[in-house]
Amino acid sequence: MAKWAVYVTGTFSVLLLVVSIVLLVAHTFMNIVDVQVKQATVLKNGTEVYEDWVSPPPPVYMQFYFFNVTNPEEVLTGEKPIVEEIGPYTYREYRPRENIDFHENGTEVSAVTTKTYVFEADKSVGDPNVDLIRTVNVPVVTLLELSKDSTIIKKIVEAALKAYKEGMFMTHTVHELLWGYKDTILSLVHTVQPDISDTFGLFYKMNATDDGEYVFLSGKNNYLEFTQIMEWNGKKNLDWWTTESCNMINGTDGTSFHPLLNKDDIIYMFSSDLCRSIYAVYESSETVKNIPVFRFSPPANVFANASINPQNSGFCVPAGNCLPSGLLNVSSCKQGAPIILSSPHFYQADKSVINSIKGIEPIKENHKTFLDLSPLTGTVIQAAKRLQVNVYVRKIDGYPITENIQTLFFPVMHLNESVCIDDESAEKLRSILLQARVVANIPFIIMGLGIILGIIFTILTCRQSRQREPGTDDERSPLIRTS
Numbered sequence: 001m002a003k004w005a006v007y008v009t010g011t012f013s014v015l016l017l018v019v020s021i022v023l024l025v026a027h028t029f030m031n032i033v034d035v036q037v038k039q040a041t042v043l044k045n046g047t048e049v050y051e052d053w054v055s056p057p058p059p060v061y062m063q064f065y066f067f068n069v070t071n072p073e074e075v076l077t078g079e080k081p082i083v084e085e086i087g088p089y090t091y092r093e094y095r096p097r098e099n100i101d102f103h104e105n106g107t108e109v110s111a112v113t114t115k116t117y118v119f120e121a122d123k124s125v126g127d128p129n130v131d132l133i134r135t136v137n138v139p140v141v142t143l144l145e146l147s148k149d150s151t152i153i154k155k156i157v158e159a160a161l162k163a164y165k166e167g168m169f170m171t172h173t174v175h176e177l178l179w180g181y182k183d184t185i186l187s188l189v190h191t192v193q194p195d196i197s198d199t200f201g202l203f204y205k206m207n208a209t210d211d212g213e214y215v216f217l218s219g220k221n222n223y224l225e226f227t228q229i230m231e232w233n234g235k236k237n238l239d240w241w242t243t244e245s246c247n248m249i250n251g252t253d254g255t256s257f258h259p260l261l262n263k264d265d266i267i268y269m270f271s272s273d274l275c276r277s278i279y280a281v282y283e284s285s286e287t288v289k290n291i292p293v294f295r296f297s298p299p300a301n302v303f304a305n306a307s308i309n310p311q312n313s314g315f316c317v318p319a320g321n322c323l324p325s326g327l328l329n330v331s332s333c334k335q336g337a338p339i340i341l342s343s344p345h346f347y348q349a350d351k352s353v354i355n356s357i358k359g360i361e362p363i364k365e366n367h368k369t370f371l372d373l374s375p376l377t378g379t380v381i382q383a384a385k386r387l388q389v390n391v392y393v394r395k396i397d398g399y400p401i402t403e404n405i406q407t408l409f410f411p412v413m414h415l416n417e418s419v420c421i422d423d424e425s426a427e428k429l430r431s432i433l434l435q436a437r438v439v440a441n442i443p444f445i446i447m448g449l450g451i452i453l454g455i456i457f458t459i460l461t462c463r464q465s466r467q468r469e470p471g472t473d474d475e476r477s478p479l480i481r482t483s
């Protein structure tokens, strides 16, 4: 081996080692990955990110579970309600973004999302048009609450309830309870108060409609602002801790998140059906379809009452009137109906609330809301938004029918709106993650090469120095000795 080749090997070895260490210290290739991810994180017409935002490929399912009351007579006499969970009734949810409009040089984009629900029989327990559910008579309970301060109206309401044989409980099909039915009592109210609808349904007017125009930031100025909500129905940046009304904050609408996620990031989500935003924090690291994810979930603190989390005092309405932990009064968003939201089966709610109903069994895995996000790209890999609709029921003076009833947060229905990445998108993301891993490992590959060259260099130098030892070469060579 020529001497120069040995020196070249040695020099390259040192060079590669130095380069690899410099690259590692300077995070160069990590930064290249980060820059690429950041550059991709912008809504711009024509890009794949944009297409996926306009019509997200993974299917979204909305599943409803109802609580069928088995002892209505006994509840009226003051006994604990017994409920039986019936579900799921599953609907595929289609939600393309429409009326998309870019403003301010492409830094903002406005859009509406029309949600359409299509029933999926093979993912459901029965036919929503046939299955009957007995539950609290929400229109009647609302009317009782709203009329509680007027003796005269109370007399009229009582007479009407008698005449139409309406009571504290009602039985309707799943379809009617969700999508609306013409209610006897509401029809009466409607004749004197035309702005009150004669139809009741938990998701009435929610099919094939949108919840208003959102204005998002595109992420053009800063990837951290990608799809951050700026405006909802003309309302701008309201402070979400102190505002009681149906408000909003910065944060996304639950479909896309910032890339390069850290475990100490806090995710703010706005939800128009919660009438507020909630936040989620890192909970665990999981793997979904071979993709590593961070699981984020709202901490118990989000719905804790003011004695446990003073920041939540804004949700005590009227001021000072706090509910037990785990409950959210959304009455003001529901035309005064005494609707209280919680997690399904009162998960994370006060023990007294859970124990007030027989048939309620909170299970963390089934009943918590969570988001599984790819830490590198911020892509939603899997998510489930779960909540429960309850009605506040109590004794109201002047209404004998409520005379013996306990004060209850009566569960009516819970839902699970879930999404899981489709196989095609998962495959695409896995190859992006692989590429990123390869690129991020380039310094180590260079370092490896440097080490291999270093070993070759060492071997060669040892051999050469042995060959150079004077007078020994010839004697040690057996070939020469025998010749």
Ligand SMILES: *[C@@H]1O[C@H](CO)[C@@H](O)[C@H](O)[C@H]1NC(C)=O
Binding pocket: 045, 046, 100, 101, 102
């Ligand atoms: C996006 O680009 C296409 C083709 O250039 C155009 O037809 C479409 O109107 C654009 N969309 C928006 C929201 O600007």
Ligand SMILES: *[C@@H]1O[C@H](CO)[C@@H](O)[C@H](O)[C@H]1NC(C)=O
Binding pocket: 104, 105
């Ligand atoms: C858009 O960009 C142009 C050129 O960069 C600038 O002159 C203009 O003020 C910008 N307009 C808005 C609304 O930001």
Ligand SMILES: *[C@@H]1O[C@H](CO)[C@@H](O)[C@H](O)[C@H]1NC(C)=O
Binding pocket: 116, 117, 118, 119, 179, 207, 208
């Ligand atoms: C919602 O509307 C769509 C189209 O208007 C219809 O096909 C679908 O059956 C409706 N879903 C329900 C639950 O009524």
Ligand SMILES: *[C@@H]1O[C@H](CO)[C@@H](O)[C@H](O)[C@H]1NC(C)=O
Binding pocket: 068, 069, 070, 086, 131, 132, 133, 134
């Ligand atoms: C709910 O309870 C009512 C009354 O007991 C019963 O008629 C109905 O069949 C039950 N619903 C389902 C879906 O089991």
Ligand SMILES: *[C@@H]1O[C@H](CO)[C@@H](O)[C@H](O)[C@H]1NC(C)=O
Binding pocket: 224, 249, 250, 251
């Ligand atoms: C979102 O709002 C919170 C509270 O108002 C603020 O502290 C935070 O910096 C905002 N986040 C972003 C990304 O603008």
Ligand SMILES: *[C@@H]1O[C@H](CO)[C@@H](O)[C@H](O)[C@H]1NC(C)=O
Binding pocket: 305, 306, 307, 308, 321, 322, 323, 324, 325, 350
């Ligand atoms: C918070 O809830 C607990 C029980 O869950 C209750 O004892 C306490 O009074 C509530 N705090 C306020 C301020 O209402």
Ligand SMILES: *[C@@H]1O[C@H](CO)[C@@H](O)[C@H](O)[C@H]1NC(C)=O
Binding pocket: 317, 318, 321, 323, 329, 330, 331, 332, 392
């Ligand atoms: C819910 O809030 C409304 C006002 O928005 C209030 O009148 C009602 O008393 C509250 N309900 C409960 C159970 O605290």
Ligand SMILES: *[C@@H]1O[C@H](CO)[C@@H](O)[C@H](O)[C@H]1NC(C)=O
Binding pocket: 061, 063, 344, 366, 367, 384, 386, 415, 416, 418
């Ligand atoms: C949604 O949550 C319910 C429990 O609330 C669970 O039984 C169901 O399997 C979940 N659906 C999906 C698609 O994950």
